[in-house]
Amino acid sequence: MMSIKNYVNNLSDEDLKRIYKKMLMIRKCEEHLGEATKNGAFPGAVHLYIGQEAIAVPLCDQLNDSDWISSTHRGHGHFIAKGGDVKKMMAEIYGKSTGICGGKGGSMHVADFKKGIIGANGVVAGGMGLAVGAALASKMDGNGAVSIIFFGDGAANQGVLMEAMNICSLWNLPMIFMCENNQYSEFTHTSEVTSGKIVDRAEPFGIPKYEVDGNNAVDVWQAAYQAVQRGRNDEGPSFIEAHTYRQRGHVEFEYTFLSRTYRDQNEVELWKTNDKDPILRLESYFIEHNKYSGDDIEKIQKEVQDEVDDAVKFAIESPEPDITSAMEHMIER
Amino acid sequence: MSKQRMMPAINLALQEEMKRDNRVILYGEDAGISLLGQTTGLQENFGKDRVRDTPICENIMTGMAVGAAAAGYRPICHLLYGNFIYTGFDSIANQAAKLKYMTAGQVKLPIVYMAVIGGGRSAAAQHSDIPYPALMNLGGVKVVVPSNSRTAKGLLKSAIRDDNPVFYLTAAGGGRPEEVPDDDNYIIPIGKSEVINQGNDVTIISIGSMTLKSLQATKKLNEKGVGVDLIDLLSLVPIDEDTIINSLKKTGRVIIVDEARDICSAASHISAILSDKAFKYLKSPIKRVTVKDVAIPYSPILESHVIPEVADIVNCIEELLELN
Known part of the structure; x- marks a missing residue:
């Protein structure tokens, strides 16, 4: 088994425990949504972040509210990792008035600008320009804030990525390109639709590149640390490709409309094992190094589950939006 | 100034x-x-x-x-x-x-x-x-x-x-x-149009480059005794509905001059607004003078053929008045 923590100097056990707990929060929120969608508990479709938690959390753990993130249709994890309110996120997905966007955005548009969360995005690579614009603003403000675009291997094939890398490198913007390569572009294996290595696309732009095991929180933290420091010190953009695996489908419930399977179930199961799953790997590390006992982990699991249950209860019990709100916020007259 | x-x-x-x-x-x-x-x-x-x-x-x-x-x-x-x-x-x-x-x-x-x-x-x-x-x-x-x-x-x-x-x-x-104006606080509020010529016989609503042509058409029509209320629309979102409806109430006839192609143009939308909200004041159909339904050609003789010209505006109004 790959060691989770073999060369870390600047990451304490406390840091790792905090990261673990937040990863668990994402996992349990997503597990709930995966189950609840079967009962039609909320109106829209959800794209779950299960298996990719070790990417958003170790990076966002190093950010504060003045830093910006822009993310993807698989954006619940980024929202939570950046400090978004779990109750308000859950209520948003349930389409309720108490949701972070008043029930007008839903799963694919959870955002909280006060926390630097520009939001999830329903367009693949759609957040790219937004993150670059925020990076430009931070650069002009000279406040040391950084801007992160989370995007997938699918978005890596959008032309706007090249435009973004060019301009960020040219203007030395405090931007981090965080590519989460989860191996599937919707329902197609990325190798079938992608030439070359994604991380290498940073090279001709002179952008420092990091390739990491995206299921290893420590690896991600280290690369993110380099990238964040570069941004804060006005040294320009960085590109990280984090290799991971999408344990769930592109979208929940996909087999109700797909005519055939597109991947082997054994492959999926492999990535759920102790050696591969990012959360199980952290737990193994804690136990092996006597940082946590099995009981400790069980206790934390329960704490987190209780918090998720509260958020779900809050979402379910919250009122529907007032229909007058449908006519608000489009344009300021 | x-x-x-x-x-x-x-x-x-x-x-x-x-x-x-x-x-x-x-x-x-x-x-x-x-x-x-x-x-x-x-x-x-x-x-x-x-x-x-x-x-x-x-x-x-x-x-x-x-x-x-x-x-x-x-x-x-x-x-x-x-x-x-x-x-x-x-x-x-x-x-x-x-x-x-x-x-x-x-x-x-x-x-x-x-x-x-x-x-x-x-x-x-x-x-x-x-x-x-x-x-x-x-x-x-x-x-x-x-x-x-x-x-x-x-x-x-x-x-x-x-x-x-x-x-x-x-x-x-x-x-x-x-x-x-030199005034560094000179602003035109978004959503307000300007009536740049007053007349009682027909309303022209013009947009952008079509305003100057509409003004020239207005002069030609004046010479023929036709009074034109000419509205320079200026803002397409939001549209100054009050001004265009008030003008229609006065003249009963309206043409819209728009350099867009006709399908789902500003002209067709304004036409829809007026027939919804001011139908009873209309003495004749609302007419739209728009660019012809092709891409804009290169050669000047072709280009001026497809883009509305002063004569197109004048002709449209003359036909409209003969209808009554």
Whole structure:
């Protein structure tokens, strides 16, 4: 088994425990949504972040509210990792008035600008320009804030990525390109639709590149640390490709409309094992190094589950939006 | 007050607004050297930080405006020609027009997207379009089309001060020099049209480059004893419904002159508004004078054939009056 923590100097056990707990929060929120969608508990479709938690959390753990993130249709994890309110996120997905966007955005548009969360995005690579614009603003403000675009291997094939890398490198913007390569572009294996290595696309732009095991929180933290420091010190953009695996489908419930399977179930199961799953790997590390006992982990699991249950209860019990709100916020007259 | 052409008037508005508010930034292709003259001297006056030459990359440019606006700036995204709005359309339609709504008003997006629109210069089909019908249908953006140098200054200043994404689209055939107020607070409110000629027989509603042609048509009609109420619309989103309806009440007849193709044009939308809200005042059908339903051709003789000319406006009104 790959060691989770073999060369870390600047990451304490406390840091790792905090990261673990937040990863668990994402996992349990997503597990709930995966189950609840079967009962039609909320109106829209959800794209779950299960298996990719070790990417958003170790990076966002190093950010504060003045830093910006822009993310993807698989954006619940980024929202939570950046400090978004779990109750308000859950209520948003349930389409309720108490949701972070008043029930007008839903799963694919959870955002909280006060926390630097520009939001999830329903367009693949759609957040790219937004993150670059925020990076430009931070650069002009000279406040040391950084801007992160989370995007997938699918978005890596959008032309706007090249435009973004060019301009960020040219203007030395405090931007981090965080590519989460989860191996599937919707329902197609990325190798079938992608030439070359994604991380290498940073090279001709002179952008420092990091390739990491995206299921290893420590690896991600280290690369993110380099990238964040570069941004804060006005040294320009960085590109990280984090290799991971999408344990769930592109979208929940996909087999109700797909005519055939597109991947082997054994492959999926492999990535759920102790050696591969990012959360199980952290737990193994804690136990092996006597940082946590099995009981400790069980206790934390329960704490987190209780918090998720509260958020779900809050979402379910919250009122529907007032229909007058449908006519608000489009344009300021 | 001094007589100026369109581009210097736009430049004046930019200079004044960038001086007034240091959160106003501008970027675009050739912004420093200024291909068309709108941005001449801005880089010298406000620096390369606030006035940036971008690569040729409309896709990221339109999105950057959203991010920079969300982060507290008032970006002006200079897209050169209206056709390049299509190149950058994803972030316009999917982000700029919707982000505020999708996030329940969490964010203000004070953005100006500026471009030159329309034909008349043998620039051919990819540099002569009128893209505002698509923009009007987005919902989350305002759209203004000045008709001359004075309205160009007043509307641009309003657009920069507005907290919404505003499309500021200037006609390529900007017309003759007009008196432009020196007052650095001279603004024309978005959503207000101007009645530039009074008459009782027929209303002409004109947009952008069609205003000067409509004015010329008005003179010809006056000579024939026809009184024209001429409304320079100026703002397409929102539309000044009160002014156009009041004029229709007075004249009972209306034509709309629009350089867009007819299908789902500003003209067809205005026609729909008037038949909904002022049908009983109509003495004859609402007529639309629009560009012919083809791409804009290169050769001048072909181009002037498809773009509405003064004679087309006059003919339309004469036919309309003979109907009664």
